[in-house]
Amino acid sequence: QLQLQESGPGLVKPSETLSLTCTVSGAAIDNSYYYWGWIRQPPGKGLEWIGSIYYDGSSFFNPSLKSRITISVDTSKNQFSLMVTSVTAADTALYYCARLGRTDTLLGYYFGYFDYWGLGTQVIISS
Amino acid sequence: DIVMAQSPDSLAVSLGERATINCKSSQTVLYSSNNKNFLAWYQQKPGQPPKLLIYWASTRDSGVPDRFSGSGSGTDFTLTISSLQAEDVAVYYCQQYYSTPYNFGQGTKLEIK
Numbered sequence: 327q328l329q330l331q332e333s334g335p336g337l338v339k340p341s342e343t344l345s346l347t348c349t350v351s352g353a354a355i356d357n358s359y360y361y362w363g364w365i366r367q368p369p370g371k372g373l374e375w376i377g378s379i380y381y382d383g384s385s386f387f388n389p390s391l392k393s394r395i396t397i398s399v400d401t402s403k404n405q406f407s408l409m410v411t412s413v414t415a416a417d418t419a420l421y422y423c424a425r426l427g428r429t430d431t432l433l434g435y436y437f438g439y440f441d442y443w444g445l446g447t448q449v450i451i452s453s
Numbered sequence: 454d455i456v457m458a459q460s461p462d463s464l465a466v467s468l469g470e471r472a473t474i475n476c477k478s479s480q481t482v483l484y485s486s487n488n489k490n491f492l493a494w495y496q497q498k499p500g501q502p503p504k505l506l507i508y509w510a511s512t513r514d515s516g517v518p519d520r521f522s523g524s525g526s527g528t529d530f531t532l533t534i535s536s537l538q539a540e541d542v543a544v545y546y547c548q549q550y551y552s553t554p555y556n557f558g559q560g561t562k563l564e565i566k
Contacts, residue, residue: 372559373557389454390554393536422502433486435483440505445501446502
């Protein structure tokens with residue numbers, strides 16, 4: 327059974343860098359041909375996709391955050407990570423990691439829905 | 454960017470009755486090459502991560518009860534719960550994955566009347 331677990335500091339100071347890691351168990355990131363992603367949810371609000379990465383390191387991001395985002399993958403640890411620089415109170419949120427579901431067809435493969443989620447990790451930006 | 458708008462924002466339905474949630478995208482999410490709508494639905498219960506219910510607008514994920522169904526095409530979509538159960542109380546989100554950024558609707562809170 328695939329499981330994802332987020333980890334990282336729960337409290338980050340404004341202007342500093344937020345770093346989170348997602349550990350995947352039940353499948354090897356580099357042997358599954360899936361994309362992986364980060365989504366966040368501010369308190370009492372909806373869901374915002376942050377960015378996604380493939381096992382080979384190719385990635386794509388939400389343009390609203392792109393200048394501050396780095397997503398990386400460590401296949402040896404079966405993990406992928408998120409860094410957000412220059413954080414402000416607006417970055418306070420529950421951060422989820424997730425797998426992008428994939429559908430194979432005769433025309434090729436398609437992805438983009440999130441079929442497995444971690445439980446989330448709360449991050450508060452405060453001095 | 455494709456903007457997703459759900460209606461209503463909240464909904465109260467009696468147990469056993471039908472619940473209908475709507476989702477409208479600002480542009481089509483129907484990909485003509487494969488005739489698939491790049492639209493998913495999620496259920497989020499308090500204190501839990503979202504759970505995938507439906508993808509490709511109408512394909513139920515594994516283990517999702519058949520009282521949940523998705524319909525629609527192009528820009529207008531509907532999630533229907535045919536007979537509301539107490540455990541269906543949650544916030545429901547639609548999401549488009551036709552193009553990045555992958556955007557979600559604002560959510561619809563479903564309660565028991």
